[in-house]
Amino acid sequence: MSNFSEESILNYLGPYKGDGSAVLRSLQLVQELLGYVPDSALDIIAKNSNVSRAEVYGVFTFYSDFRSTPPAKAVVKVCVAEACQASGSASLISELHDRGYDIHKGNIKDDIQMEQTFCLGNCALGPAAMVNGAPIGRATCEKIFVAASAVTA
Amino acid sequence: MTKVFVPMDSAALSMGANEVAQAISDQATKSGLDVTVVRNGSRGMLWLEPLVEVETEAGRVGYANVTADQISDLIAAGFLSGSSHDSCLGLVEELDFLKNQTRITFARVGVIDPLSLADYEAHGGLKGLRNAISMSP
Numbered sequence: 628m629s630n631f632s633e634e635s636i637l638n639y640l641g642p643y644k645g646d647g648s649a650v651l652r653s654l655q656l657v658q659e660l661l662g663y664v665p666d667s668a669l670d671i672i673a674k675n676s677n678v679s680r681a682e683v684y685g686v687f688t689f690y691s692d693f694r695s696t697p698p699a700k701a702v703v704k705v706c707v708a709e710a711c712q713a714s715g716s717a718s719l720i721s722e723l724h725d726r727g728y729d730i731h732k733g734n735i736k737d738d739i740q741m742e743q744t745f746c747l748g749n750c751a752l753g754p755a756a757m758v759n760g761a762p763i764g765r766a767t768c769e770k771i772f773v774a775a776s777a778v779t780a
Numbered sequence: 781m782t783k784v785f786v787p788m789d790s791a792a793l794s795m796g797a798n799e800v801a802q803a804i805s806d807q808a809t810k811s812g813l814d815v816t817v818v819r820n821g822s823r824g825m826l827w828l829e830p831l832v833e834v835e836t837e838a839g840r841v842g843y844a845n846v847t848a849d850q851i852s853d854l855i856a857a858g859f860l861s862g863s864s865h866d867s868c869l870g871l872v873e874e875l876d877f878l879k880n881q882t883r884i885t886f887a888r889v890g891v892i893d894p895l896s897l898a899d900y901e902a903h904g905g906l907k908g909l910r911n912a913i914s915m916s917p
Contacts, residue, residue: 749794751826764794764829 631661633671636717640675647678650686654693662693701775705730705766706758709742714765718752719762722768739778781814785836787890788792788819799848804832807851813860817898823890827875834870836862842872858891 639660643649657664664687673680687693706716707730720730723726728734729742749755752764758774771775786792786801801817808815824833828844841862843854850867857865867874883889892899900906 749791751790752794752829755794762790762794764791 631665631668633667633698636671637661637675640672644675645677647676650676650678650683651690651719654683654690656686658693660726662698663696664697699735700738702741702759702780703728703739703741703770703771703775704744704747705741706747706749706753706755708746711753711755712748714753716754719768723771726768726772739775781816783816783818784833784860785818785820785833786830786838787822791820791826791831792831795829795845796848797893800830800832800846800851803848803851807855811855813855814835814887815860817853818893818896820892821890823872823878824886825875831869831872832859834860834862838862839871842869843867843874850873 636657637655640653641712643653650672653676654664657668657672661668669680669683669687669714673683687695698712705720707720723730723741726735728739730741730743733740744757747755747762749762749764754766756763756771757765758771759778761774763770763774782877784805786797788801791803801819804815804817807813808892818840820833822829823831828842828848832843832846834843841867843865844867846854846867849884854865854867857863858869859865872878888894888900888903888905894902
């Protein structure tokens with residue numbers, strides 16, 4: 628995952644060469660390719676899109692979904708927005724905390740990282756969570772760990 | 781051939797709809813039953829997901845909150861012919877939630893596989909286009 632060359636990234640971004648409006652898409656593509664956006668990729672995207680590094684950095688830091696460090700094997704997102712709070716996410720979050728995961732800090736333990744997120748759109752089936760992109764409705768500590776250990780195994 | 785509908789929208793997936801669909805196919809193959817699993821969208825009754833529906837002569841019979849490990853019990857209880865069970869809701873179209881709605885743009889939501897052109901056509905799709913083609917400029 629951390630093995631990348633400027634050439635491989637440029638290849639991947641090929642269709643967007645010189646397209647200043649494709650900064651967001653380029654960041655998404657790099658994160659798709661590497662799992663995160665390394666600092667050096669910001670320069671590569673800036674060069675490829677023909678915009679300043681500052682502009683790329685601005686977009687990169689605006690969206691909390693982008694990460695600057697490699698992700699854990701399992702990335703769990705737990706919704707902390709209102710509808711999920713109303714359906715009991717607070718007790719879920721404190722249970723996760725007891726198991727060694729502070730979703731507000733996003734620490735990694737046993738190849739699992741748990742992060743807070745604001746609304747996954749699955750409000751009717753809250754508390755909502757997501758494990759490596761797969762949605763979990765009526766999330767419980769149990770369900771989350773079953774799904775997370777399935778991808779870390 | 782029995783048609784079974786298992787929704788594939790995110791809400792249903794978050795409640796294990798993929799595992800349910802897989803379990804139905806596996807069980808059907810194992811027992812030599814002629815079952816086609818259609819992945820439709822959700823009817824909108826998210827609290828019932830996965831809402832599995834079975835096509836019967838009387839209409840589509842629904843089963844609420846189905847889990848993958850229930851499938852062999854459901855098949856044994858005859859759910860493929862729409863028989864009653866704890867999770868059985870009866871005819872889905874007759875549920876108050878749907879009966880009291882007039883759906884226009886959402887008329888086919890949850891009814892068909894959204895990527896099946898044949899299903900779309902069978903439910904009145906392409907009518908306007910065909911009509912337009914038959915008209916003279």
